Amino acid sequence: MNIRKLLSATAIVAVALAFAACQEKKFHVEGSIANAKDSTLYFENMSLQGPVTVDSVKLDEDGAFSFSDKCPEAPEFYRLRIAGQIINVSIDSTETVSVKASMPDMAKNYQVSGSEQCAKIRTLALKQIELQNRAIAIERDMTIGTQAAADSINKLMNAYKEEVKRDFIFQEPKAASSYFALFQAIGPYLLFNPRTNKADIKVFAAVATSWDTFYPGAERGENLHNIAIEGMKNERIVAAEQNATIDASKVTEAGIIDIKLRDNKGVERSLTALKGKVVLLDFHVFAMEESPKRILMLRELYNKYHAQGFEIYQVSLDTDEHFWKQQTSALPWISVIDPSSVNSQTLVLYNVQSVPDFFIIDRTNTLVKRASGVKDLDAEIGALM
Numbered sequence: 001m002n003i004r005k006l007l008s009a010t011a012i013v014a015v016a017l018a019f020a021a022c023q024e025k026k027f028h029v030e031g032s033i034a035n036a037k038d039s040t041l042y043f044e045n046m047s048l049q050g051p052v053t054v055d056s057v058k059l060d061e062d063g064a065f066s067f068s069d070k071c072p073e074a075p076e077f078y079r080l081r082i083a084g085q086i087i088n089v090s091i092d093s094t095e096t097v098s099v100k101a102s103m104p105d106m107a108k109n110y111q112v113s114g115s116e117q118c119a120k121i122r123t124l125a126l127k128q129i130e131l132q133n134r135a136i137a138i139e140r141d142m143t144i145g146t147q148a149a150a151d152s153i154n155k156l157m158n159a160y161k162e163e164v165k166r167d168f169i170f171q172e173p174k175a176a177s178s179y180f181a182l183f184q185a186i187g188p189y190l191l192f193n194p195r196t197n198k199a200d201i202k203v204f205a206a207v208a209t210s211w212d213t214f215y216p217g218a219e220r221g222e223n224l225h226n227i228a229i230e231g232m233k234n235e236r237i238v239a240a241e242q243n244a245t246i247d248a249s250k251v252t253e254a255g256i257i258d259i260k261l262r263d264n265k266g267v268e269r270s271l272t273a274l275k276g277k278v279v280l281l282d283f284h285v286f287a288m289e290e291s292p293k294r295i296l297m298l299r300e301l302y303n304k305y306h307a308q309g310f311e312i313y314q315v316s317l318d319t320d321e322h323f324w325k326q327q328t329s330a331l332p333w334i335s336v337i338d339p340s341s342v343n344s345q346t347l348v349l350y351n352v353q354s355v356p357d358f359f360i361i362d363r364t365n366t367l368v369k370r371a372s373g374v375k376d377l378d379a380e381i382g383a384l385m
Contacts, residue, residue, distance in 0.1 A: 074211075318341070
């Protein structure tokens, strides 16, 4: 059953093969910077620890340059820099990216070809520059009071974030451009900050979950997950400190995005409350023709492993709640329903493109596998018992 864009197994295999081939190749970033004679152009890798110079060149009259490096296994980020003028590029399986720019403001005056993601990053970079210029104009307007200026800038930033979430991040959370968008800033302030904004945690988590799927083990994906988890932990600590009956020191972190929905008895059930158990998080539609066969398979798993600490947290996306209650009345596991159905935000956060889909969660509340990475579900569950 399609939800948004159905990702076939063939497409996933193609991505894996592209990255495998990439290990033996080099990518190239080439082009020219006009009006930059005798300037030093730096090609820098934007590592998680900060910029690392890969190469540099002193430009001639024509401003031509060509850099290359080993093709990465997952999307990686680089920049071309002359003094404070910066052009950001992403590299995945792209062999050659071409950039043509002009000084003295090459950060705005440049074109890029050979990479759809680099083109999207250019769009985001120009939007961010425009946003910053508008914010500066408001700040310098002496006819506006300090509080009114702050409110106007905050409104601008929120509108920008909503646009970026809608048109970039939630459209394709696995994309390099979506990752890039997460770390845009105005001055020293991150636009998306999961350490201080509850809604931003979900945005980081959506990209992190998608990277877990498409680039398992990638350092950047793991970093996103850690940031999202830290944000969740901070949120719980703040909530605990506001409630005198809860000891904030006992708040723990989880390696999953929590889901809180009502079960077939009307009781709210939390996914993170199952910490200590091995959990199969299952997204399901009971109205599907193949549903009975799948339920029988899940019953066998449940009967085999439940006594050892196995649980199923099944999220129904059915639109007919009465029908769902009939289908789940005799099920022994946790069955909840998402009233938003295929428009559920949970589907976006977990990057669920089609159903049925499932995730395996270990006893520490950490997501360890999703359906696309599981060959033998019984064996995977058994190994975690």
